[in-house]
Amino acid sequence: MTVGQIKEAIAGLGHDSIPEGETVLSTWLPAHEARLAPPPAGLHPDVLDFLSRVRIESLYSHQARACELSMTGSNVILSTSTASGKTLAFTLPVLHELATDPDACALFLYPLKALTNDQLDVFSSVQDMSGVQIDAAIYDGDTPRASRPRIRQLSRVILSNPWEIHETLPYHHLWRRFFLNLRYVVIDEAHRYTGVFGSNVAQVIRRLARVASVYGASPRFILASASIPDASRHALALTGHEAVCVDDDGSPAGEKALMVVNAGLDGSGSPAARTRDIVAGLVRRGIKTLCFTRSRRTAELVASLSADRAGGLPISPYRAGYLPAQRRQLEQAFRDGSIRGVVSTNALELGIDIGDLDAVVVSGYPGSVSAFWQQVGRAGRRGGASAAIFVAGGDILDQYLASHTEILTDRVFERATIDLHNPHILAGHALCAASELPLKVDAGDGHLYGIAKSLAGGGLLRETVNGFIYGGSVRPQEAVRLDRIGSKTVSLVDGRTGDLLENLDFDRALREAFVGAVYMHQAATWIVRELDLEALRAVAERQDVDYFTVAHQERQVEMSGDPELTLPGHPGVWSAGLGGLSITHTITHYLKKRYGNVIGSAPLDLPRRILETTGFWIDFPASEIRGVIDLPGAMHALEHTIVGISPIAISCDPDDLAGFSTMMAPHSGAPAIFVYDGYDGGLGLSERAFRDLPRLVAVALDILQGCRCASGCPACCLSPRCGNNNQPMDKQGAITLARQVLGL
């Protein structure tokens, strides 16, 4: 696309798709030229041959530098923008090694299965073009049992994911050849490994390196990441090895129009209608458009609505849950241009290859500045001009961004956090590690030694002259989960044909595929007729309806047992406690809605989901507090701020914690804030926060006071994760509350 074409399209949108006054920002991001460098000296002739066959004469400067650093033995983390050619940057040094040493092997780890398919295609063509025998293969949960031995024996490049490595490590003897020759571990999308998930993956990678070292291998690491602050620190935390950060992006960028459209001025909640007009308007004008929405349903809805308005041009939804074959088909259709518009959830945020794009529409704040720029960065490959349009909806967060667009344009990215000392996480991985090789704990490592001793006390580990060995009888890997994603899924089938439509996560099925639910699949509406939770099967029938359904879920907090720790606080003003909490999620009924209006409701009888975890609470015994007008709003704001600062305060991701404020706490009948670990059994996160509660509240107060906003913003107390649309919200009240807690 040329700048002219983009300008024309935007002008056109102003005529027919965006009402006057809604465009709150319209600017152009400057183009920058590519900075090129020759391929590093010393690259194997087969690699040079490969480059010339694919007509690459020179590399972007960051690619050349990463390649050279890696070839000379450094671990590298590449932290550059979307579409800056990171794949080539890490493929070249690996290929060099494979060409130089005919036995060398490499392992590639991805946080999403879908990404391995693309990399497999890359290596098939690299093998064809370079003549280097690679036999790259995907090895994950979907790999048929029968083809596994051959892959283990033959493949020099294995494409996998952390979950699979976690499960596979005890069987390292079957991987002898691979481990003996393991030269590279490549970790793509490394920014994804953050919080509890990242902390677990960091342990998996240490276990991997430990096993490799027994076979005499000490692989080099290459990490690729979206732009994150302090990338080399993240690499060190994730792998345990120092890595050089390459973040001087040499890839070219065309001019990019950046627009912010405020579709929520009239207070209507969803930006869907405006998004529909904009996507349709762009596609109609021949602009290849990718639109991101926050929810699966919005993706389906916007795709179906905008297709109606795009004059017969196909616009397709895309999201997780679709069957792999269907996804591949959509990706292909989008690449070759037979589909000109795709509306997706963040499933397309990572590097799945969908070809060149002209415009990205971001419908609603994706939750972080990083994610926003990842999404926006998908348009404008190869240096052409492109457009990025953010459509803000009516919720408080979107509204705040619409009036403070500098939050988006300043690009202050969120950091990735990893906690290497969490005893819950360490204990789980100590068991796994001891089932793989005897665990020799350095006496100097008192923390881990203490944990191992405790595990040995219960018989899970046994201390021997060779180190701690695993003493249990079932696979500990099964008891140690890397994230919260459940393994149970429900199959949604077409009641008429019996065909599988998609697989849903169990919890999602409860919320979205109850009997009577309108379920959107491939931009069409289906009515769910049956949900069998024993057989894990839901049956739906295709039917056109003009309403949608929303399940209503209630959350109840109860204390399980007595508090383990208490803080007396200030009598009559506040006190606090820590203990076991049981959080019950009940889906009580669902609402039928048409155009945002409720047209009916029906009760639901679904199993309650109970999270048994640990959390802390701050009690405010008086239902009125001097200087606080809106106590619910003040508590809500303080709760959000406390959860929001968890990455700096206790090294976890805000997603790892959850909060809850109530005027009627079950244990006291009085107002209280609850903050708890979002993991069954608890992970000691809120416990750590609690042990340092005064400091935590002081940091929260600093954030609230130091923030220049008047009544709350994403930088202080507005949360993209809030289930109540960030209401009520009283920032000034929160400041008063925090000051009282601190005795100021």
Added chain:
Amino acid sequence: MSGKDRDRIAQLLDARLKELRLRDGVLPSAPRRGKSPNPPAIGGASAKPDLESPRAGRTVESIGGFFDPAARLNAVSARAARTGADSVLSDVPGMIECFRQRYPGRDVAEIIGREFETATVAAGPDFIEVCRPTDMEVTVMSRSRAVTAISSALWLLPGIREKVACELCGNGNATIDSLSSHHRFGSAAARLLRTLDRGGAARVSAIISDRGGAAHPLNLAVTAWFEPRDFLFLDIETGGLFGGSPIVVAGLASACDPARPGLAVVKILCATTPDGEAELVRRTVEEIEGHKVLVSFNGKSFDLPYVSQRAAYYGTVIRNDPLHLDLLGYSRRLFSGKTTDCRLSTLALEILGMARDLDVPGSLVPCFYENYLKEPARNAGLLAAIAIHNCYDMDQTVRLFHEHIKRLEGCGGVVDQEGALAGSEGVE
């Protein structure tokens, strides 16, 4: 972080693992009872099992009321036959008590020594080695019978299946020898004969497995290529089905006594502390490497991979690749439908007439071992029971092997491609 906090974390993990054990049917260890160092008197306290958190949907039954271990076990077995073997496993504390009484004593080596009078028991701090000479023969087929058997298996030649084989027999071509100048199968026949003559056992076995399947009983004919002392019988008992748990006992039988050539000596290696496993694994690997043929029951999918995994765990590999004769496959082909099931103990009882009086169900081994480690002196009988169980398994494996060879010889070596022996009309 205090020790108490760490203990709580350990308990949390323990609870999660217990759930998985229940799901997988690996039994939880019995809770520690009282503080009494002595086992309760026979006929004493109620044997009501206090299993931890019995799960819904899983029946937990008690077999209270029997005071005599054997009677109690008979009751268990009777119920097992009635309701499926799993229910044996429901009364864990009862079973533990039962075996404590059957094998009293505080010293594992001594208990085993009592059970096998002819055995020599060498006990180290972490490790016991039991050596028991037996009168069981390690049987090999005679070379001539083996060649006859293979030679009459026309189906070994590519292109010959049942129908063609019948036609050829009808025309007087009953052996591969007779086909060596056949216009269609001559060259293949000549090739096979050459392999028989010079190719070695592994090649011959590969051809039989290729044409008849790895579990084809004719594979046993290759025993003729070996001496009895080349064979190693292997059976292990483990702390779990997952290779991350230790091997507790390894049974190794071979004709290793030059003074009694051809007769099996059953060697049992038993780790009496967690430290002992490394040594147990090292010696097992050494034995495997020292023999040319491995004989097992289900060792292809369990015992050998398990030993490999444990060897890798301690940083070693098995450096040879012995010919492996797994009796489970041959037995399935031969006895399927003729016996109650295809477990070793069932075959031993129904085919060989070998009965055991009191035996640890395999799935109780992890639980027995854990209880032993908790209180080694009090529960010495539990580990001894595992070792004795293994010893019987070894005997039965050696005898079953003998039986297979005899049957193959007995049918004049005529085996069809499906593995049915000529003239075998069910089991007498």
